[in-house]
Amino acid sequence: MNERLANRLKERRTELGLTQGQLAELCLVSRKTINTVENGVFVPSTLLALKLADALSVPVEQLFWIDS
Amino acid sequence: MSYRPQPDFDRPTAESVQRTRRATIWIIPAVILQQTTLIFGHGDVFSQLLGAICWTTLTIAELWWLLGLPFRWMSERDQAILNDEWSRSVSGDAARWGIATAALVGCGMMIARIWVALDAGVAIFALVNSALIVAVARSWWLDRGEPGDDE
Numbered sequence: 241m242n243e244r245l246a247n248r249l250k251e252r253r254t255e256l257g258l259t260q261g262q263l264a265e266l267c268l269v270s271r272k273t274i275n276t277v278e279n280g281v282f283v284p285s286t287l288l289a290l291k292l293a294d295a296l297s298v299p300v301e302q303l304f305w306i307d308s
Numbered sequence: 309m310s311y312r313p314q315p316d317f318d319r320p321t322a323e324s325v326q327r328t329r330r331a332t333i334w335i336i337p338a339v340i341l342q343q344t345t346l347i348f349g350h351g352d353v354f355s356q357l358l359g360a361i362c363w364t365t366l367t368i369a370e371l372w373w374l375l376g377l378p379f380r381w382m383s384e385r386d387q388a389i390l391n392d393e394w395s396r397s398v399s400g401d402a403a404r405w406g407i408a409t410a411a412l413v414g415c416g417m418m419i420a421r422i423w424v425a426l427d428a429g430v431a432i433f434a435l436v437n438s439a440l441i442v443a444v445a446r447s448w449w450l451d452r453g454e455p456g457d458d459e
Contacts, residue, residue, distance in 0.1 A: 260455065268385060270326065273394035275455035288393055 246307035249278045252296045266295040322382070322389035333448045337441050339366050370440055398450045406443030413438045 253263055260274045267274075267288065276282035277292070284292065293300035320328075339362065382390075413435050417426060 264389075265385075268388040269392040270322070270389045270394060272326075272451070272455050273392050276394055282394055282397060285393055 243306050243308050244280060245283050245304055246280070247277065247304045249274075249292065249296070249303060252298055252303065253278075256296060258296075263292070263295060267291045320382070322386035325386075325390060330448075330451065330453075333444060336366065336370060336444045370444070395451075398447055401450060402443040402447035405446040406439040409442040410435055410439035 253260070258266075260271045260278070264271045264274045269288065273282065273284075273288075277284050277288075289300050289304055293303045296303065417431055417435070420426065
């Protein structure tokens with residue numbers, strides 16, 4: 241089974257007019273973390289996923305989902 | 309006794325430390341190779357002392373690179389960024405590669421000693437440093453380059 245974590249991080253971030261750097265500041269992580277999560281290179285922990293959802297004011301399940 | 313508060317301008321930030329890490333990581337393999345002559349050169353006491361200092365310095369530098377040792381003088385924000393999930397993930401992956409290398413080199417040396425008499429010092433040096441070089445190389449590969457344009 242080939243499952244991956246898909247996200248609409250970039251879409252939601254740009255909707256709010258935030259840069260990767262600004263989102264990184266809000267979540268206290270590096271811009272590289274935001275960049276790699278957005279590009280699907282890195283799967284964030286539940287803690288970071290919840291922080292991202294909170295910073296972007298959306299429920300976490302609207303931000304991340306499993307793409308089979 | 310009173311202390312003058314340290315000015316902010318010369319303190320490293322999380323971003324400057326990350327840039328330094330990326331820019332200077334190639335130094336570690338270079339120092340390891342250079343150490344060889346110091347440690348196994350059978351030189352005088354000064355050379356041996358220099359070798360020991362080099363090894364200690366290198367160990368501290370590698371622990372910083374691989375484990376993300378915290379900087380107590382940095383703000384909580386900078387410490388959090390330097391030890392964030394991506395950094396820990398890279399360190400963990402690099403450490404796994406280093407351990408796998410040590411296992412393979414160790415196994416290879418155990419087989420090789422059937423035919424070749426191995427010096428203990430050389431064997432330890434090869435085992436430890438091959439693992440470190442692979443870990444550093446893996447860390448550099450995963451963390452290479454700045455992320456693309458921020459929009």
